[in-house]
Amino acid sequence: MEITLIFWLVPSLIMFCCGVYGFITRRNMIAMLISLELMLNSVDINFALFNRYLFPGQMEGMFFSLFAIALAAAETALAIAIILNIFRKVKNVDVQGLDTMKF
């Protein structure tokens, strides 16, 4: 049995769909952020896979994954700072409870 490209793409697709489901159903902002990380990670996997299987002589996909990981880290750090700030003001991180824009 050969492990071809599609054998890796299917788990990555399932991972992305889990992220979509979690992003829509979760109320807690941190849980939504975790779902977002799942989606970002599955896209990183796809970049590396297409690079490795279709263009093995180049490194473009790997660099895209590297930059995507750096962006994900930056985005998570800022988002968590904002969430902590909101928590200090309203003692709540549920998106349903956040309906005022000015405190």
Place this chain on the structure above:
Amino acid sequence: MNSVGSIILYAIVTLVMVVCSVLTVTTRKILRAATYLLFTLFGAAVLYFMLGYEFLGGVQIAVYAGGIVVLFVFAILLTGKPADNAERLTAKSTFLGVFAALAMLGVGAWALCSRVTRMLTGAAMPEKAQETVDQIGEQLLSSGHGGYLLPFEAISVLLLACIIGGVVIARKR
């Protein structure tokens, strides 16, 4: 032809990634969601090692597993009681979530199926020369053809902005 060992490793990695990512979005305790996310990210790191991208796998473990998940755990512990269950989902939000996920799955599966013959017969992983960290650094900092100097500098400015922004936003007033 893949060796039996790599097929077994493939099965384990795929199983861990799929099961843990499903559990990440379905478990009702948020600290458990973060732990399952950690295992999913470890699965992805093993995948990178299997593909031969050792540097990328190392970055994945160091930044995602070592940085982001720890940040999540700190944030969870700071913003509430991690032992509490999340409230049960209403039928409407479950339906919306399942519908969106299935729509995404349908689009992705259709895209995969339209190329399935090419991907199945497209043969195994091609051989490639092992790139060294030397080569990676060379290409990352070159300004010539296929060089990544400009994105590298841009992302360093972005990270600086992110550090300053994080400090300014999260500080106590």
